[in-house]
Amino acid sequence: MAEADPQTMPLADTAAPAKKPVPRWRKALLMLGVPVLIVACGLYYWFGHPGEVATDNAYLKLDIVSVASEVPGKITKVHVKENQIVKAGDILFEIDPSxxxxxxxxxxxxxxxxxxxxxxxxxxxxxxxxxxxxxxxxxxxxxxxxxxxxxxxxxxxxxxxxxxxxxxxxxxxxxxxxxxxxxxxxxxxxxxxxxxxxxxxxxxxxxxxxxxxxxxxLDRTVVRAPVDGRVTQVSRLNVGQSAMAALPMLSIVRDEGARVEANFKETDLTQMRPGQKARITFDAYPDLELTGHVDSIGAGTGSEFSVLPAQNATGNWVKITQRVPVRIAIDQKSSRPLISGLSTEVTVYTGDE
The missing domain is CATH 1.10.287.620 (Helix Hairpins)
Incomplete structure (x- = not known):
């Protein structure tokens, strides 16, 4: 008997073995686990930090003292530069004393x-x-x-x-x-x-x-710094320029008295009281975290003190959650320079578990 043609011989079954079907319990676990995980994340987002209220609508505030000449006259000397640190009593500029x-x-x-x-x-x-x-x-x-x-x-x-x-x-x-x-x-x-x-x-x-x-x-022709701080807006001072009495010529940003003006939702004030501890972080300094406390709670919402307060007297009235300014005092010295107007995030520990 002649040998069979190898080309006509049936090929051996070389296909990969078929995958085993996924058990039903695993499918059920995935179908149920994903919604449960989403719900758990939502619950953690809303209730994961009991006793805390936070806001990122907060800004660092420093006292800014406007310095003006008490007598009119022509500026003859300027002794400071922009962002220069001065002490109370340092000479800022001089006016012609003649x-x-x-x-x-x-x-x-x-x-x-x-x-x-x-x-x-x-x-x-x-x-x-x-x-x-x-x-x-x-x-x-x-x-x-x-x-x-x-x-x-x-x-x-x-x-x-x-x-x-x-x-x-x-x-x-x-x-x-x-x-x-x-x-x-x-x-x-x-x-x-x-x-x-x-x-x-x-x-x-x-x-x-x-x-x-x-x-x-005559003594007032020599204008001195009233407080310690950092000089700013010096560009308005030029030799030969006429200074007017009581017209601010420069500003001094005080280093002391730094605070945070945080605007909390009115619904966050339920358990908030003056004296409660607070944590402050800064967008400019991600590695900086300062401690503070609630100094005071504002007497009115931000809209109440606006130039044109909102008047919801129309038929299409929509209730909007109001923001209340809360002053946060800083309790520790910062290792980084504090700049007025920096964006911050404030967390207040209300103790409401």
Whole structure:
């Protein structure tokens, strides 16, 4: 028997063995496990952190002090640069002092003039007092002459003309005495002092007050830092620029007093109280975490203090969860620089399990 043609011989079954069917219990487990896992994740999201409320609608706040010149004038020197750290009392910039130095000189001249006037009035009082003594003597002499002329007239040895002359002399002497007495009283009144500045002539006191104000204004031409902090907005300061009184020229951001203004949903305030501990994280510093506490809870929602508060008076009213500002005090010193306005995330531990 001839050998069979190998090409016509049936090939051996080389196909891979068929996969075993997945057991039904596994299918049921997958079908039930996925929805259960989704529900569990949802429950963990809502209830996984009992006793905590958190918000990422929170921003770091620092005290910013606006610095303005108290007197107007031209800026002559600028001593600071942008972001420079200064201490309270450091010189920030200077204003041309020429006008205020002149005011000091004028005030000194005013005091000198008042003092000279006081001296002159004192001399006038002394001179008038001497004239007053002479006037009294003149009156006494005129009265003595009148009495002699009157005795002669009574005895019939005098004329009416002499009596009239004696009478006129007495009247003139009396008028002169009264005029001098009035001058002395006026001079003494000008030298008198009031109860507000006892012992000091009012004109001298006014001059001293003007001098004190002039010196104060001169001192104010050197503008100093009122607090410690970091200088900003220095670009508004230029030599030769005119500074206006009470117009802010730069700002100082204080390092102390850092806090977080966190806007929590009104539904998160149920168990929130001042004094509760808080955790603060920063978007700018992922590795930085600070501790703090609830300092205070705002007296109104953000919409209440807006320029145009919302008025939900239409028929299509939709209830919107409001945000309430909560101030979070920072309890520890930061290892990184704190910049006003940084975005933060705040978690408050309310203890509501």
């Amino acid at each position: 006008e205020y130095e002149n005011a000091v000189s004028q005030a000194n001249a005013q005091i000198a003039a008042a003092q000279a006037r006081v001296t002159a009035l004192g001399a006038d009082v002394d001179a008038t007092a001497a004239d007053l003594a002479g006037a009294r003597d003149d009156l006494a002499l005129a009265q003595a002459n009148y009495r002699r002329e009157k005795e002669l007239m009574d005895r019939g040895f005098n004329t009416r003309a002499r009596m009239d002359a004696a009478t006129h002399a007495v009247a003139s002497a009396r008028d002169q005495l009264q005029a001098l007495q009035a001058d002395v009283a006026k001079a003494k009144a000008q030298l008198a002092t009031g109860s507000q500045v006892p012992g000091v002539n009012p004109e001298v006191a006014a001059g001293r007050a003007a001098l004190s104000q002039a010196r104060l204004n």
